[in-house]
Amino acid sequence: MRKSVKRFSARIPLRLFESQPDERRKDPVMTRESDTSPFPYPLRWRIMDGLESALDAVWPRSMSRYSGWALVAPALLLVGILVLGLANIAESSLHTLDRSTFLPSEDYTLANYQTVADSATYWRVMWRSLLGAALTVVFTLLLALPYSYVMVRTPSAAIRKALLVALFLPFFIGQVVRAYGILIVLGTSGAVNDVLGFVGIGPFRLLFNFPAVVFGLVQYMLPFAVLMLAPALTAIPREIETAATSLGANWIRTFWHVVIPMARPGLVGAGLVVGTLSLTDFAMPAMLGGGSQDFIANAIYDQFFRTADQGLGAALALLLVALGSILVGIAIALFGAGTLGMGGKR
Amino acid sequence: MNESSSAGATRARVPEPETTAVRVRDVTMDFGSGVPAVDRASFDLEAGKFLTILGPSGSGKTTLLRMIAGFQKPTSGDITINGKPVDADPPHRRSIGMVFQKLALFPHMTAAENVAFPLKMRRFDPRTIPDRVKGFLDLVKLVGYGDRRMHELSGGQQQRVAIARALVFEPELLLLDEPLAALDRKLREEMQLEFRRIQHELGVTTINVTHDQREALVVSDRIIVMDGGRIQQHARPIDLYRQPHNSFVAGFLGVSTFIPGEAAEGGLTVGALQLSGTHSSRIAAGEPARGAIRAEQIRIGPTPDSLARCDTKLAGTILDVIFEGERLLYVVEADALPGIAFHIYHHDPESFDLYQIGAPAAIGWNAQDMKIFNAAV
Known part of the structure; x- marks a missing residue:
């Protein structure tokens, strides 16, 4: 009924509607009759027009069928180089080092893989890397989830800004510098032991052990996890949480039964990123582990640059790539590619 | 006990x-x-x-x-x-x-x-x-x-x-x-x-x-x-x-035509025109008021004389005729009330071709259906 009245206003001179009840909600566009200045063509549109005509010259319309391929070409090139490098490494992993000449052997052999499999040290390094990565994922997600939730949901712009600054600040400081910072803070005469000394305990040896490495990794990974989680939490409508409250859930149960299951794509994505980055990390185990807590990457480094056994290093590198790929493969098989928030069915 | x-x-x-x-x-x-x-x-x-x-x-x-x-x-x-x-x-x-x-x-x-x-x-x-x-x-x-x-x-x-x-x-x-x-x-x-x-x-x-x-x-x-x-x-x-209490309620439910004027004893004064109606809110004579009449309570006919059962009759012109399926909506301007578009429902779609846009027509209603509200509310 009311619709018909509105439809009218387009057909009948405005003056006739002076007595209509909708008068004070009159369309503001219609009342601004004095504004006769021509529509200014925005600069951005002008630039786009220029770019489009330039593109037409370089990439004519008839080529549009191949546009998709042209767009992925740079990425394909990059991945291609990576694959080439991998093939190179695979090739060199099949040659053992001749200790007398310090040259790789001529014939192909799996001896390097045998060496790794037979070595208790390498097994320990591999398990340590896996355990370290797993613990880092757990602790990082535990810390990142409340952080991103507060950042996304807080009504205060000041708090959100402060959290964002705190999130991006670590990116300006390199990983090595941050590791040095941790060395200073956790050292035997560092700030933490100073405080403990005031209370009358300590000093403790807080560095060069496994927990120190995990601590460093969690500290390093937290911003990545928050960045991956924030969009997933933003995608949960506020009304869903309100609904859960009205149905009888307090905030803890709302978080457990609604927010966490709905944030699963973000949690899986963040877990994968943190997990693979930690598994392959070099600096934290090297600096905070003090040589006693090597991860696979440290072992690879030793083979390439200390022992100069390229073949063994290449074998370890390939094993690391395989390990990471298998873990990602399992995660995708379990949760589906769609859960990473990249298309798929909703 | x-x-x-x-x-x-x-x-x-x-x-x-x-x-x-x-x-x-x-x-x-x-x-x-x-x-x-x-x-x-x-x-x-x-x-x-x-x-x-x-x-x-x-x-x-x-x-x-x-x-x-x-x-x-x-x-x-x-x-x-x-x-x-x-x-x-x-x-x-x-x-x-x-x-x-x-x-x-x-x-x-x-x-x-x-x-x-x-x-x-x-x-x-x-x-x-x-x-x-x-x-x-x-x-x-x-x-x-x-x-x-x-x-x-x-x-x-x-x-x-x-x-x-x-x-x-x-x-x-x-x-x-x-x-x-x-x-x-x-x-x-x-x-x-x-x-x-x-x-x-x-x-x-x-x-x-x-x-x-x-x-x-x-x-x-x-x-x-x-x-x-x-x-x-x-x-x-x-x-x-x-019985809407005020003109907002009258305008929000259904389709009404509003006529601005001044309250008068038992009606509304619009310029030289006197319209009878029912006061729905207390207003003293001479105060600004608005009369409201619902679209289904207005009758339409070719001449004022054809509207037998109405006590208020006005001659006017058809501004528009709109077919809404189960009914027709006429928009009419009365000669005595220029600038006011009366909305009128007609529940006989067969009469679509009865009136042409621009043709003369008469509208009428019963005074009891004209509600008069305080214009300030």
Whole structure:
């Protein structure tokens, strides 16, 4: 009924509607009759027009069928180089080092893989890397989830800004510098032991052990996890949480039964990123582990640059790539590619 | 003993007071913008009744509903549900089922899990949950859809899940926050009748919020019209339509033509013209006033003489003729009232070709149908 009245206003001179009840909600566009200045063509549109005509010259319309391929070409090139490098490494992993000449052997052999499999040290390094990565994922997600939730949901712009600054600040400081910072803070005469000394305990040896490495990794990974989680939490409508409250859930149960299951794509994505980055990390185990807590990457480094056994290093590198790929493969098989928030069915 | 029994009898003879389910007293919500979103709203709602709060966007109707639900704390005023003040209770401690505008169903759960959620959260005996969920899926006609996910259900089916979820724990009060606004017209009308049926079946006290006047008239026992944060009128649908308290209510329900003028004894003065009408609010003669006449109460004919049963007749010109399916809408300008477009419904679409745009025509009505309101309100 009311619709018909509105439809009218387009057909009948405005003056006739002076007595209509909708008068004070009159369309503001219609009342601004004095504004006769021509529509200014925005600069951005002008630039786009220029770019489009330039593109037409370089990439004519008839080529549009191949546009998709042209767009992925740079990425394909990059991945291609990576694959080439991998093939190179695979090739060199099949040659053992001749200790007398310090040259790789001529014939192909799996001896390097045998060496790794037979070595208790390498097994320990591999398990340590896996355990370290797993613990880092757990602790990082535990810390990142409340952080991103507060950042996304807080009504205060000041708090959100402060959290964002705190999130991006670590990116300006390199990983090595941050590791040095941790060395200073956790050292035997560092700030933490100073405080403990005031209370009358300590000093403790807080560095060069496994927990120190995990601590460093969690500290390093937290911003990545928050960045991956924030969009997933933003995608949960506020009304869903309100609904859960009205149905009888307090905030803890709302978080457990609604927010966490709905944030699963973000949690899986963040877990994968943190997990693979930690598994392959070099600096934290090297600096905070003090040589006693090597991860696979440290072992690879030793083979390439200390022992100069390229073949063994290449074998370890390939094993690391395989390990990471298998873990990602399992995660995708379990949760589906769609859960990473990249298309798929909703 | 004698005394006490006679006292008991006396008490029994006193008629039971109407059971008030919801009592809202002077509730104000001020977000600090200077104009309160809700301004001293007060109303009582009898148990088992269906109340609709009707108003344009920004009228404060949703804010009022959210305060009853507990999502917002009133700046001042009291809300009582079944005799208990609820101001201190957070939403999850109130016994209120709510159907949200965007439904807010849980996409990671099946339909049955969605319905079971409030039972689990409110610690119902786990052994009774499956039967109860099935019973309520029956009630909303979703038998066999229990294991579907939300994206596998149609819009109407999702509505039904939302209703079942809001009612399954037998709340004292059901709140509907414009859940039908996003549906297409046919489905919306079907769901309106469903809401009515389910509400009658369970007898649950219900407050619905909408800007759709047709929905309000169809589903409600009582309607509150709100505008600018204030309750404009609280009445039965038919009384609201027939006896609007002010020109806002008259204009919001149905289609009316308004004639600005000055109040006169028993009517309205517009320039030199005297129109008789019924005063709906108290106004002294000479004060600015507005006459309102509904589109279905105006007759149309070729000449004033042809309008036999009307006591007010005006000659004019046809401005437009619009075919609306079950009826025609004429827009007529009266010669004596230039600048006013009279909207007239004609329920005989056969007469579409009777009047041409620009042709002369006459309109007329009965003075009792012309309501005169204070122009200031």
